[in-house]
Amino acid sequence: MLAITLMTGCVTTRQGYNVSPTSQVKNGQLLAAKTTFRLRYSDSGKDRLLHHLELGTINHLMGNYTQSNIHFSAAEQLSEEFYTTSISEKAAELLTGPQYTTYKGFVFENTFINYFKALNYLKKGQEDHKLSPTEIDAALVEIRRLGLRLSELTRQTGGYAQTNNTDKKQSTASEIYNLFKRAFGNSTAGLELEYKDDAFAHYLSGLLYETNRDFDSARIEYKKAATAYENGFAKQYQLNNKVVQQAWFDTIKVMLKDGGYQQEAKRLINQKLNQQQAQKVVKASQQAELVIIQHVGTVPERQRINILLTLDKRAKSLVLSPILSGPFAQRREKAYWFQMLYADNQLFDIIKNYIAGDIPAAVMGTQQKRIPLGGDLWNLAEDIGMLDALNTPITVSVPYYPAIKPSLSGSSVYINGKKYAELETVESLSLIALQEQIRSANEFIYASLTREIVKAIFAHKALKETGLLDKGIWGDIAKGATALVNILTAQADTRNWLTLPESIKLARFNLPVGEHKVSLMSKTSDGKNINQTYTVKVAADQPYILQTKTYAEQANTVNKPTNLVNSSAKPTHVSQISSIE
Amino acid sequence: MTKNKLISLGLIFLSTVGLSACKSTTSIERVETDKEIALTDKWNDKDSQLVASAMVEDMLSFPWIDQHLQKEQNRPAVIIQRVRNKSHEHIPVETFLNDLKRAMLRSGRVDFVANNDIREDVRKERADQELNASIDTQNAMGEETGADYALSGSINSTVDQADGQRVTFYQVDLRLIDMTSNREVWNGQKKIKKFLKRASYSL
Numbered sequence: 001m002l003a004i005t006l007m008t009g010c011v012t013t014r015q016g017y018n019v020s021p022t023s024q025v026k027n028g029q030l031l032a033a034k035t036t037f038r039l040r041y042s043d044s045g046k047d048r049l050l051h052h053l054e055l056g057t058i059n060h061l062m063g064n065y066t067q068s069n070i071h072f073s074a075a076e077q078l079s080e081e082f083y084t085t086s087i088s089e090k091a092a093e094l095l096t097g098p099q100y101t102t103y104k105g106f107v108f109e110n111t112f113i114n115y116f117k118a119l120n121y122l123k124k125g126q127e128d129h130k131l132s133p134t135e136i137d138a139a140l141v142e143i144r145r146l147g148l149r150l151s152e153l154t155r156q157t158g159g160y161a162q163t164n165n166t167d168k169k170q171s172t173a174s175e176i177y178n179l180f181k182r183a184f185g186n187s188t189a190g191l192e193l194e195y196k197d198d199a200f201a202h203y204l205s206g207l208l209y210e211t212n213r214d215f216d217s218a219r220i221e222y223k224k225a226a227t228a229y230e231n232g233f234a235k236q237y238q239l240n241n242k243v244v245q246q247a248w249f250d251t252i253k254v255m256l257k258d259g260g261y262q263q264e265a266k267r268l269i270n271q272k273l274n275q276q277q278a279q280k281v282v283k284a285s286q287q288a289e290l291v292i293i294q295h296v297g298t299v300p301e302r303q304r305i306n307i308l309l310t311l312d313k314r315a316k317s318l319v320l321s322p323i324l325s326g327p328f329a330q331r332r333e334k335a336y337w338f339q340m341l342y343a344d345n346q347l348f349d350i351i352k353n354y355i356a357g358d359i360p361a362a363v364m365g366t367q368q369k370r371i372p373l374g375g376d377l378w379n380l381a382e383d384i385g386m387l388d389a390l391n392t393p394i395t396v397s398v399p400y401y402p403a404i405k406p407s408l409s410g411s412s413v414y415i416n417g418k419k420y421a422e423l424e425t426v427e428s429l430s431l432i433a434l435q436e437q438i439r440s441a442n443e444f445i446y447a448s449l450t451r452e453i454v455k456a457i458f459a460h461k462a463l464k465e466t467g468l469l470d471k472g473i474w475g476d477i478a479k480g481a482t483a484l485v486n487i488l489t490a491q492a493d494t495r496n497w498l499t500l501p502e503s504i505k506l507a508r509f510n511l512p513v514g515e516h517k518v519s520l521m522s523k524t525s526d527g528k529n530i531n532q533t534y535t536v537k538v539a540a541d542q543p544y545i546l547q548t549k550t551y552a553e554q555a556n557t558v559n560k561p562t563n564l565v566n567s568s569a570k571p572t573h574v575s576q577i578s579s580i581e
Numbered sequence: 582m583t584k585n586k587l588i589s590l591g592l593i594f595l596s597t598v599g600l601s602a603c604k605s606t607t608s609i610e611r612v613e614t615d616k617e618i619a620l621t622d623k624w625n626d627k628d629s630q631l632v633a634s635a636m637v638e639d640m641l642s643f644p645w646i647d648q649h650l651q652k653e654q655n656r657p658a659v660i661i662q663r664v665r666n667k668s669h670e671h672i673p674v675e676t677f678l679n680d681l682k683r684a685m686l687r688s689g690r691v692d693f694v695a696n697n698d699i700r701e702d703v704r705k706e707r708a709d710q711e712l713n714a715s716i717d718t719q720n721a722m723g724e725e726t727g728a729d730y731a732l733s734g735s736i737n738s739t740v741d742q743a744d745g746q747r748v749t750f751y752q753v754d755l756r757l758i759d760m761t762s763n764r765e766v767w768n769g770q771k772k773i774k775k776f777l778k779r780a781s782y783s784l
Contacts, residue, residue: 084783137666144669
């Protein structure tokens with residue numbers, strides 16, 4: 001108790017929780033969102049990484065690109081420092097819970113630090129309609145840093161390399177995974193869900209190298225993007241096959257621009273492009289180009305499910321049952337998440353329960369998870385005091401992602417009134433986040449179970465030592481107090497970088513050199529329209545990159561077009577939503 | 582020692598280490614500017630100093646200055662053009678270029694002419710003098726010194742990392758081009774290599 005109280009004393013007071021900063025962002029109240037995030041995350045506490053990530057994004061959205069990069073640089077520095085695991089903090093986590101420890105970010109979140117920094121340099125340079133070499137160089141520094149992150153990631157995960165060769169030596173990660181798969185018979189936490197590489201990050205790198213006319217580097221990055229998309233990234237994150245074709249198209253285009261790759265380009269044209277694209281790619285290398293990158297919405301916020309852990313002495317099993325609270329939709333989500341990841345819904349689990357002589361459990365499988373403590377395990381549990389400690393049920397808590405509802409059903413681009421292209425989703429951060437959560441689901445519950453059982457054992461022993469257990473009402477109060485401490489400290493870590501876009505869409509096409517009026521027409525999932533208008537000046541020597549963001553909340557309820565002004569492009573006209581900048 | 586005492590001691594230890602994680606102290610001391618304090622393997626002030634001193638020595642040891650003096654009977658004038666940063670770090674190139682310029686000027690053997698941005702400002706000032714300064718103190722237009730040589734270059738880097746270890750290699754290349762003949766009269770190079778080792782665990 002003392003330890004828990006002392007540890008929680010370090011925790012920053014959680015203010016700003018009554019307001020949703022993402023709602024403020026989506027409704028254009030960026031200054032208010034900044035204040036909310038400042039209240040919620042201190043720049044020196046356990047949430048300091050989130051402080052810099054969120055303020056970095058908010059400043060990016062406000063057009064304060066230099067300030068944004070100051071925050072992202074601080075975030076990058078922190079992510080470097082977090083390589084080293086603090087044993088004292090791990091020990092503290094065992095006594096309290098993960099939400100009281102330093103937030104270290106997901107791997108994919110760290111990738112987006114350099115992504116945003118590169119965009120900031122790009123947009124800062126575009127303010128005068130022409131990127132200066134200094135800003136391109138600065139953006140490319142970030143692209144190189146991003147490349148280092150991705151290369152470390154692919155080294156650890158194996159990336160999306162072709163796996164046709166069965167004799168090929170498995171990566172360390174695959175070997176470890178297979179070992180656990182055999183041990184736990186788990187079919188959900190797998191390499192197929194792991195964030196192994198980032199095809200779009202490679203694609204953006206290719207685009208920036210191409211902007212700098214560094215065609216060798218552009219070719220390498222486009223090819224990495226195409227290969228990653230083709231070998232699994234597109235399938236894993238449910239992206240249209242058109243993104244694979246686009247990446248190959250650009251690989252071939254820079255080959256032709258650079259010269260010296262005629263044979264390989266010819267081979268790739270035959271293998272990867274359709275007839276229409278094949279004709280287009282030959283001319284594309286000589287034409288001016290517009291690239292539109294649309295950031296859509298924000299990633300969902302993680303929620304928590306409380307799970308009751310009880311002991312079934314008759315069946316010698318631990319029993320986990322979800323506590324379904326909240327509105328109906330939330331209760332259903334929690335039930336599905338539990339069923340999908342934890343419940344005894346595998347044939348093997350049902351047989352296991354049946355063998356243990358627990359027929360009702362076999363029937364209740366989808367709402368419960370039973371962990372039989374057969375043989376020596378039961379004796380071990382008794383020896384360490386676990387069975388006594390579990391006389392009072394305890395609560396464990398795990399994070400989950402609510403169901404993903406894409407905020408846009410589609411986006412199209414019109415130039416001077418004529419439809420030019422549909423934007424394709426090239427990155428789905430919502431799905432990356434969801435899959436990473438699913439992949440780690442077992443780790444979370446194992447850690448949570450271990451932590452809460454250890455806490456319960458300590459608490460039970462302390463009560464026994466003081467003799468409180470045998471003192472009637474005082475014993476009941478003491479047991480109640482320890483159960484309360486359990487509920488208060490058993491909260492799952494639901495933190496994540498909230499202002500990351502839910503998805504990124506892209507379109508690129510040739511345009512005649514000169515000034516153009518660009519309309520980005522997006523349709524929300526519930527059928528409302530959003531119209532964002534820009535004026536861009538396309539030059540012959542480098543692709544013009546128009547990066548923008550769209551939130552479904554900006555849609556006008558009476559279906560009138562609205563505008564969101566992008567600071568990288570000259571606004572044609574300004575509406576009420578322009579205050580978001 | 583009983584098992585219970587062990588548990589109590591364990592709790593006290595965990596509380597202590599937990600509390601020490603909250604402690605924050607700040608201390609500041611003055612240090613010599615040439616003393617290396619490397620907190621990370623990033624490019625730092627010492628790298629900048631090392632590049633400047635290596636380049637100055639090398640630049641003055643090449644025969645281009647004497648050849649120019651012999652031919653033109655005056656000191657060569659150099660303009661600093663762009664040094665491209667092609668590395669993975671944001672490197673303030675001006676710091677070592679300014680060190681280099683200062684050392685070269687101090688040698689008394691080379692002149693530097695202002696670059697484009699500074700020239701524009703000076704020209705504005707001269708235009709202002711024409712209107713507002715007395716005739717005796719005015720500086721005439723069209724008397725600027727043209728550069729004989731252009732200094733440019735690039736910084737490249739490679740990084741190799743695995744399992745908490747990282748080797749970073751920087752290479753700074755500078756070159757001096759004769760603006761009349763396009764001959765490269767000097768080429769300087771400085772290489773810097775750093776090795777970083779990070780522990781997986783700490784207290």
